Amino acid sequence: MTDQVIGAGKDRVLIFDTTLRDGEQSPGATMTHAEKLEIAQLLDEMGVDVIEAGFPIASEGDFAAVAEIARRSTNATICGLARANLKDIDRCWEAVKHAASPRIHTFIGTSPLHRAIPNLNKDEMAERIHETVTHARNLCDNVQWSPMDATRTEWDYLKRTVEIAIKAGATTINIPDTVGYTAPVESADLIRRLIAEVEGGEDVIFSTHCHNDLGMATANSLAAVAGGARQIECTINGLGERAGNTALEEVVMAMRTRGDIIPFDTGIDARKITHISRRVSAVSGFQVQFNKAIVGKNAFAHESGIHQDGMLKNAETFEIMRPEDVGLSATSLVMGKHSGRAALRSKMKELGFDLADNQLADVFVRFKALADRKKEVFDDDLVALMQDVMEVD
Ligand code: KIV
Ligand code: ZN
Numbered sequence: 001m002t003d004q005v006i007g008a009g010k011d012r013v014l015i016f017d018t019t020l021r022d023g024e025q026s027p028g029a030t031m032t033h034a035e036k037l038e039i040a041q042l043l044d045e046m047g048v049d050v051i052e053a054g055f056p057i058a059s060e061g062d063f064a065a066v067a068e069i070a071r072r073s074t075n076a077t078i079c080g081l082a083r084a085n086l087k088d089i090d091r092c093w094e095a096v097k098h099a100a101s102p103r104i105h106t107f108i109g110t111s112p113l114h115r116a117i118p119n120l121n122k123d124e125m126a127e128r129i130h131e132t133v134t135h136a137r138n139l140c141d142n143v144q145w146s147p148m149d150a151t152r153t154e155w156d157y158l159k160r161t162v163e164i165a166i167k168a169g170a171t172t173i174n175i176p177d178t179v180g181y182t183a184p185v186e187s188a189d190l191i192r193r194l195i196a197e198v199e200g201g202e203d204v205i206f207s208t209h210c211h212n213d214l215g216m217a218t219a220n221s222l223a224a225v226a227g228g229a230r231q232i233e234c235t236i237n238g239l240g241e242r243a244g245n246t247a248l249e250e251v252v253m254a255m256r257t258r259g260d261i262i263p264f265d266t267g268i269d270a271r272k273i274t275h276i277s278r279r280v281s282a283v284s285g286f287q288v289q290f291n292k293a294i295v296g297k298n299a300f301a302h303e304s305g306i307h308q309d310g311m312l313k314n315a316e317t318f319e320i321m322r323p324e325d326v327g328l329s330a331t332s333l334v335m336g337k338h339s340g341r342a343a344l345r346s347k348m349k350e351l352g353f354d355l356a357d358n359q360l361a362d363v364f365v366r367f368k369a370l371a372d373r374k375k376e377v378f379d380d381d382l383v384a385l386m387q388d389v390m391e392v393d
Helices: 019-023 033-046 060-072 086-096 122-139 155-167 184-197 217-227 248-257 270-284 305-313 341-350 357-373 379-392
Strands: 014-017 050-054 077-083 102-109 143-148 172-177 205-210 231-234
Touching: 014 205, 014 248, 019 033, 019 050, 019 270, 033 050, 033 060, 033 270, 050 060, 050 086, 060 077, 060 086, 077 086, 086 102, 086 122, 102 122, 102 172, 122 143, 122 155, 143 155, 155 172, 155 184, 172 184, 172 217, 172 231, 184 205, 184 217, 205 217, 217 231, 217 248, 231 248, 248 270, 305 341, 341 357, 341 379, 357 379
Parallel strands: 014 050, 014 231, 050 077, 077 102, 102 143, 143 172, 172 205, 205 231
Antiparallel strands: none
8 A cells, every 4th residue: 555655645535424324324323313413513513525414215304304414514515325216316316405515325236246136137237327327417416326335346347337327427436345345455456447447437536435344444445545536435433334334533543643654635623533423422322442543432541551651751652643633632541550650640749649759659559459459540549548648647
């Protein structure tokens, strides 16, 4: 990947957020109307380029939410999803048309496994793609087309269908790795080959949409960008079906932190990441794992003595991003049995106890005994410990 991006210049990559569509499709993640509006507003404010607000044909509720988000959005393009049939597309348009910048996203499964479901042969499916993308484009200037399960579709057929969609008026071609099957090298190669070989490929934006079944969604998305994709589809906290989708916070912070080898900009205000992550977790009911990159509780927390000592001297020793860059107020030094004297002294000072060296030695022994009994030693525990020490003295 390095070779392919070095010297590429700092291009803009569009961030397409699908928390409210693919994210909400995860079993148990359904959001209320008000919750969807709140998350859409936060996405709009943080600088997401495209918000996929829902699947308007899915229910009256989803239709109403997409329409209201479309009316309220101020910056982002508002997109709705539609299967490859005229009724879905009309319903989608009815919802998104209220936006200052609307988009219709229509898709069909092109791999052998997915073609078998509607029982269409290759020619029949090609005809369906032509008809539905043409219809969408007659309604809306901004049309995205996705060959679902693209990464398991035969190359010749993928190329053929992408060309049909482009000729019919699609302006963005999204390449979904629907089941999280691809690997980074392959992801980059596929986009590169599509751009090079597809007729009309230079006139559209290629997009990547990855799932995380093998834990490679972020790597695959960034590799696709190295191959020439200029839109990443992602969700907050990686919310999404099965193992989830590419996490917005991961791709955005990877591009910011490693701009030297992934030289791309996004329009995202990363300082809003922590807040939106917490809100999405709250409204979806999906807790964020403690060690989740960027937004996990432990992403900027340190317990071991060596790490805490290093952090107190120079934060760059054990952190490659600053907590404030993602909207956290500070790194947290968690007090536990792995913590050392430097961290204890610093924490005690924060709590108002300036310990001399001889006091620190005594308090440290008591602290370790307490830490062996408790997983985490909280501020209140330390204050109580100091009260005991002072009473004995
Ligand atoms: O994963 C997928 O293939 C999708 C499409 C509808 C784009 O979510
Ligand atoms: Zn998906």
